[in-house]
Structure formats: structure tokens, C-alpha cells
Amino acid sequence: MDWSVSKYMSFDPDQDEEERQSYNHKELKTFLANSTIKDHFGCAHQISDSKRLLSYLSATLSSYAGGVFNLEQLLDLYILAIMMMTYDEENFMVTMDRCMLADIVSNLGDSLELKQIHFIANGLYDKLVLGVGAEQLENVFNVEVAIPPLVLSSGHGRHVAMALLLTILGRYTKVPVKLQETGNARNIFEMAKLVNWQELADSGQYKDMFLLMRSICLLLNMRKIREEFIDDDLEVEMHKFFLKVHWGLGKSDNQTAFVTMVERFIAFCVVRGARKNVM
Template identity: 50%
Template sequence: MNVSAASFNNSFVEEDEIRLGYNHENIKTFLGKSSIKDLFPFANDTSDAKQLLDRFVATLSGKLELRLENLLDLFTLSIMMVTYQRDNLLLTKERFMLVDAVSHLADSLNSEELNYMATGLYDNLIRGVGLERLESVLDMQAAIPSLVASCRLGNNIAVALLLTIMGQYTGVPVQLDNKESAHKAFEMAKLINWQQLADSGRQADMFMLVRTFSLIINCRRVREECLDWKDNLGAEIHKYFLQVRKAFDHTAAFGSFEMMIERFIAYCVVRGATTTPQLCNYKISELTNSESQNMWD
């Protein structure tokens, strides 16, 4: 469905604040169809978020022999658990620790394996179109800071998944080789008709794409591995998205959601392209609860 502006101009932000993410039925259903269901026999009878997170991490601390399919399902599970019973705000560190544990189950992945992981995660986690797709993307993106912070593998999977979201939308195959990710994202961004999205009431798609692009370029490792960021690309992105920001200038409807998109572009993309990246790399095990919470803001 293509959600019109009128359907959520005044209510989307408030609804988003109370979305509860995944529930116990979602976790049971996923595990029941997964390749890792035998690893966690306790999951069907345990719904408490802390107990589940602690027992998942404890299981993964043992000696495991994993295939690539198992690793994909473990990453899917860890991302789902980031928003499992999300109203429990005291478990931020525990959620990040599960993502960290999964990210350290393999040393590295080649480009073919990375593509398998990113495509598989997209298929497992992203559903629908319009507002439904936006909500599933937002749930997935809640795990991006912890993936980026965990280790190089987690970082690579995070960026590959974000690029895959843009690639799936634009229909442009993207090479997931951990090279020139910022350039690849920007080239896809320039293929999007932002004015058409604004005029046709497809603000959900617009915000999904802008937020995905912002997360890519605000990852420190992506910036460090882009050889001409300071000399060229950052300024190009800044200039280009100044124009994208004006997409709503001539649209019939302009409400709180459109205003939020404009501000997001201004602060997280336009300003973000010329300031210090917000998604940094450091050890999750050294985070305090308050520091972990700040990564979500």
C-alpha cells in the first residue's frame, strides 16, 4: 500500500513512540521455522525479556558448530530481540550484548557470504510496502548501533543490510564488498525521484530511504574508508540533499510528518555530511546503561 500523507500526518510520531516491536509469539514463530530452533528449547516457555536475553547469551557462550544458515538465523533473532518488549527500558545493555555475542561467532565473511547474510536478513525482517515497510525497517534499524559497535563483522553486516534496503527499493543490484559504501549509497540516492515521493503522498518511503542513507553516511568506518569524503563526497551530499529538503515546497499537504522529514534531512543528512559521524566503533562490553541508551537517541 502507498500510504497517503493524510493517513498519518498528525498521528505517526505518537504511534511510533508506543510501538512495542516484536512479541513472544513472533519469537516463537520465527524460531519454530528456523535452523536454530534446537539451540533454544526454552524459548517457547519463556516470555520474560531478561530471562530470554540472558539464556540466549549463555547458550551462545558454549562451543557451537554453525553453518552460514545458522548464523543468518542468529543475526535475525538478535535483531528481533532489540525491540522485543521494547517498553522495558532497563534491558538496553542486555539487548546489545546479544547482538555482540552473535557478531563474534564468525571472524569474517567474504563478499558472497555477506550478500547471503544481507539478503537473508532483509527477507526475514522487512515486510510489506509503505507504512508497514517503514515500521519493519525502523524495528530493524534499532539494532544498527549495536551491530556497528560490536566488531568489524557486525559493522559490515549493518552497512550491507542498509545498502540492501536501498538496493531493493531502487532495483539496482549493489556489490557488498565493504568498499566505497558511501559512494554506492549516494549513487542510489540520486536515482530516487524525491519530488515524486513527496507529491504522491509516499512520505513513508521517503523517510525510510532518508533514514537508511543517513545511517550509512554517519557510520565512522564508512567515512574512514571513503578516500575522497573530505575533499569531495561530503560536500556533494550536502549540496544534493539541500535540494531534496525542498521537495515539500510545492506539495498540497504539509503537516507534522513532512516537517519531521525536513528536519531529519537538515540535521542528519545535510549537517551530518559535514560533521563528525554519529555511529562510532567501540566495545559494547565497556558501555554503561546510560551510554548504551544514548546510542538510541
């Protein structure tokens, strides 16, 4: 997998607005108090230090057998792991601890069926992504920070990550997500073609545009998706399609600095991504 495009994927389209907020201890305590897993983390409300908190959460989960949690609890555990990805976000000394927690969560429970993965993905969207405008974009940023660690995890986290990104696209395009063992690459491309990219640019809906582009880019960097693109010869079609989108934005009547940034994003992360192999 190639995450070298992260400098473009982390671009903040609202440079004049306040810096986006990551999750804090108060929000974490509120979530746990109302969750299905509150009885498993009785000491979490007393620990605010990110290193100690991550160690406590990981140690607690490691003490349980894999099949002890039901589907609703697994959903809440994924929410917990995602929240901890941006908890005390500036502390880069706990990056491995965050990834370890995500990996532990992804290995809890038996092998999930597609309908169970679909349930978790929809639950994550409803609880962490829903919002309007800048609020939703901030929510998506916070969620998608967790995508690479989940994809690289050794359990079913990679499938949950893929399903969540497909759900983000599906909710926007109003197309029911058909999570499959194979054929997801074609689904991504078909949903991408349903978006009126030029209209989004001309009407100044840059947040929606960037949200969708970023989600597509993350999907393109997943090995399983890339393999499907190569096997089905979709890479040429995808490349031509987004190259056309890229050229169209360059002629937009509403040319701004952000439109230019989206153009660069498409050129470096989507168009290029549709033609190269993953690691």
C-alpha cells in the same frame, strides 16, 4: 560514531495510527520453531521474561565454539538478535543485555567473505523487512533499532548492518548492491540520486521517503562510510544534493506536517551529517 540524531530518526510518521508493535514471545517461539537453530534453544519457549530470556540466549551461544554454525544458521541468529532488540521494548533495564547478545552473534563463525555478508543481508531483508506501506515501515523501524548495536559490535555485525542498509536502498532503487571493501559511499550517493524525492513528496509517499532518508542517515553515521566521503571529497556533493532536496520539499504542492518533519530530518540528520566528522 554519532547517534545524537536519534530523536529525529525515531519519529513516527503515523501519529494517528496505533503505536507500532515490537516482537513478542509468541512470535519469537514461532520463529524459533521454524528456524535452523531451534535445537540450540530448547528452553526458550518456557521463558518470557526479557532479562531471563536474554541471559539464557547469551549463555547458550557463549558455550559454542565460533565455527559451529553454518551460514543459514548465522542468518537465523542475526534474526534472533534483531528480534530481541525490540522484545519487551519498554524495558530499558535490559539494554546492555540486548547489545551483548548482538555482540555475541556478530562474533560467531569465522570471518565472513563479502558474498556471505551479502547473503545474510538479503536474508534479513526478505524475512524481516518485506512488506507494503505502513507494514514495511514498521518492519524497517524494528530492524533499524538493531543497527547501532551491530555497528558497535566487535565482530562482523558492523559489515552486516552496512550491507542491510545498502540492501534496503538497493531494493527500492532496483539497483543491485555491490558490497565492496571500499567505494560503498559512492554507491550510497548514486542510489540516493536515483530516488525522485520531489515526486515522493508531491504524491504523498511519505513512508517511503522517511524509510529511505532514515537508512541514508544511519549509513552516513558509520565511521567507514564517513572516511570514504572525506577521502573521495563526496561530502560537498552530498551536502549540495540534499540541500537541493530540502529546498524542493519546502516548495511542494502537497505541504503537510509530515513533509515539514522530513524537511527538518534532512536538515538536521542528512545535510548536517554530510558535513561533519564522526566521533
